[in-house]
Amino acid sequence: MFRLLEDDRGRMESTVTIEIDGYPVIARIGETVASALLREGASWSRTTPVSGARRAPYCMMGVCFECLMLVEGEGLVRACQTPVRDGLKVERQMGPRKVGPSC
Amino acid sequence: MLKPDLLIVGAGPAGMSAAIVAARAGLKVVVVDEQPTPGGQIWRGVEANAGTSRGRALGAQYCSGLATVRAFRECGAVYWPSTRVWQIEPTLGTYVTGPGGTRVITPRLVLIATGAQERPAPLRGWTLAGVMTVGAAQILLKNPGSVPSEAVWIAGCGPLALLYAHQLVRMGGAVAGFLDTRPSTPLRESLRLAGRAVLRSSGELAKGASWYAELRHRAGRYVPGVVDLQALGTDRLEGVRYRTAAGRVEEIRTSLLLIHEGVLPELHTVRSLGCEIQWDAGQAAYRPVLNEWGECSHPDILIAGDAAGIGGAEAAVHRGRLSALRILQRLGKVAAEPGMTEENCRTALARALALRPFLDRVFRPRGEIFAPDDDTIVCRCEELRVRDLRAALAGSVGPNQLKAFTRAGMGPCQGRQCGLTVAALIAAAEGRQMSDVQPFRVRPPLKPVRLCDLAGLADEGLSS
Numbered sequence: 001m002f003r004l005l006e007d008d009r010g011r012m013e014s015t016v017t018i019e020i021d022g023y024p025v026i027a028r029i030g031e032t033v034a035s036a037l038l039r040e041g042a043s044w045s046r047t048t049p050v051s052g053a054r055r056a057p058y059c060m061m062g063v064c065f066e067c068l069m070l071v072e073g074e075g076l077v078r079a080c081q082t083p084v085r086d087g088l089k090v091e092r093q094m095g096p097r098k099v100g101p102s103c
Numbered sequence: 104m105l106k107p108d109l110l111i112v113g114a115g116p117a118g119m120s121a122a123i124v125a126a127r128a129g130l131k132v133v134v135v136d137e138q139p140t141p142g143g144q145i146w147r148g149v150e151a152n153a154g155t156s157r158g159r160a161l162g163a164q165y166c167s168g169l170a171t172v173r174a175f176r177e178c179g180a181v182y183w184p185s186t187r188v189w190q191i192e193p194t195l196g197t198y199v200t201g202p203g204g205t206r207v208i209t210p211r212l213v214l215i216a217t218g219a220q221e222r223p224a225p226l227r228g229w230t231l232a233g234v235m236t237v238g239a240a241q242i243l244l245k246n247p248g249s250v251p252s253e254a255v256w257i258a259g260c261g262p263l264a265l266l267y268a269h270q271l272v273r274m275g276g277a278v279a280g281f282l283d284t285r286p287s288t289p290l291r292e293s294l295r296l297a298g299r300a301v302l303r304s305s306g307e308l309a310k311g312a313s314w315y316a317e318l319r320h321r322a323g324r325y326v327p328g329v330v331d332l333q334a335l336g337t338d339r340l341e342g343v344r345y346r347t348a349a350g351r352v353e354e355i356r357t358s359l360l361l362i363h364e365g366v367l368p369e370l371h372t373v374r375s376l377g378c379e380i381q382w383d384a385g386q387a388a389y390r391p392v393l394n395e396w397g398e399c400s401h402p403d404i405l406i407a408g409d410a411a412g413i414g415g416a417e418a419a420v421h422r423g424r425l426s427a428l429r430i431l432q433r434l435g436k437v438a439a440e441p442g443m444t445e446e447n448c449r450t451a452l453a454r455a456l457a458l459r460p461f462l463d464r465v466f467r468p469r470g471e472i473f474a475p476d477d478d479t480i481v482c483r484c485e486e487l488r489v490r491d492l493r494a495a496l497a498g499s500v501g502p503n504q505l506k507a508f509t510r511a512g513m514g515p516c517q518g519r520q521c522g523l524t525v526a527a528l529i530a531a532a533e534g535r536q537m538s539d540v541q542p543f544r545v546r547p548p549l550k551p552v553r554l555c556d557l558a559g560l561a562d563e564g565l566s567s
């Protein structure tokens with residue numbers, strides 16, 4: 001749904017690769033998981049625990065919690081508040097969260 | 104356990120400005136903020152963007168934040184970025200989790216400068232992937248610098264929607280259409296409200312008028328007086344349907360819709376402490392009850408910036424300074440900078456707020472926001488529609504009982520997206536004024552906390 005504008009400092013030097021549901025996604029250093037997700041064809045972040053409907057990042061500032069995703073080592077967190085780092089593994093949260101060790 | 108003189112929650116214009124005054128005067132100040140860099144929403148990423156083409160496109164007002172951010176970085180306040188506050192106790196014991204783990208801060212005074220959030224804009228289909236807020240899209244402009252991949256549809260009311268359209272076009276993006284949901288306002292009445300502020304703020308007014316002119320010129324379509332807005336689609340957004348001022352129903356195809364209906368003070372933190380709030384009819388929002396220093400009903404808590412009532416970045420700077428001056432007074436210190444006086448701050452604040460009544464009137468949200476139709480989801484987290492809540496309301500319960508009966512406000516966002524709408528539905532059902540209705544009670548934690556974060560408190564000597 002979104003595309004990156006050219007960066008003054010050049011694009012190649014400032015990117016990392018994260019993994020969303022096993023697929024590689026190029027991200028710009030300093031951006032969040034949610035903003036990288038929004039450039040993907042499937043830009044949704046989770047399905048709801050109530051009806052299973054797909055949700056996507058909505059507010060990008062941490063107040064709607066629609067972008068809750070499973071982030072390696074951190075558990076279920078707001079993707080819009082989670083900075084990318086190279087190799088970071090992220091999964092869409094499907095329905096209700098299952099209890100288990102996360103950190 | 105950290106015991107500063109002052110804890111400031113939020114590193115936006117108000118929080119940073121207060122920190123600069125307080126730290127330079129010799130107070131021990133700790134500032135915690137959820138973002139990785141200072142600036143708040145308005146000056147988000149300004150250190151990275153100022154001086155670049157992106158910064159220039161975002162505008163001079165945006166880049167002007169750099170001076171405050173730099174002064175803040177150098178002022179001597181302890182700054183914890185990427186840190187969330189998840190509880191403040193009435194005794195001021197404050198629990199935070201960030202890169203350094205979970206910590207407890209016990210300050211002598213707290214300044215809450217948590218800013219604003221966008222007004223929830225319930226409309227049919229607003230939970231579909233592909234519907235986002237204008238504020239969200241503006242955040243993406245600032246970092247990482249991304250724009251909608253196709254010409255975008257914007258629907259809403261408020262200066263931010265106009266500003267975003269302006270910035271987007273400057274950055275090489277395009278607006279397919281602007282569905283203006285602003286109710287028509289007699290301009291004469293609005294200008295009378297502005298009074299002499301019109302003369303003092305002619306530059307601001309001219310800027311706003313030019314954004315409108317640009318929008319009418321550059322947007323594929325500009326549709327005024329839009330009502331009955333709804334987002335269409337099953338798995339994701341496919342289109343938008345709306346009714347024009349002339350009563351014609353139109354439908355467009357799009358995979359992205361940006362919506363905006365103004366902004367509200369962030370009151371979650373304030374209300375969790377039981378601080379008194381009131382309904383501000385002019386801003387159609389709740390705001391904390393404050394004196395002229397930003398002191399609230401809790402004796403040791405002050406509130407500044409948009410969290411104190413929407414005033415914009417410049418007003419936030421001056422409110423932050425005024426609160427800091429009061430804090431210095433209470434702790435027996437004086438401001439170090441010459442010219443940092445109460446009188447100067449009040450004059451500057453009055454100037455910054457002069458145009459506000461005009462803006463509040465012109466951009467007053469449409470009534471549908473407070474009384475959506477039966478099919479509209481109110482509580483996004485629990486997927487509750489207006490009719491679900493109306494059914495529960497038949498028994499004439501208050502907001503907290505309604506929450507217990509329906510789970511409205513119990514999901515991950517904790518009522519941030521439905522609280523105001525639920526309060527409005529209660530007021531309508533019971534024939535009461537918004538000023539007589541209280542929103543949901545706020546419960547800790549303010550942000551989700553993991554059990555391991557709680558366990559981390561053992562290191563703070565609080566295992567009991």
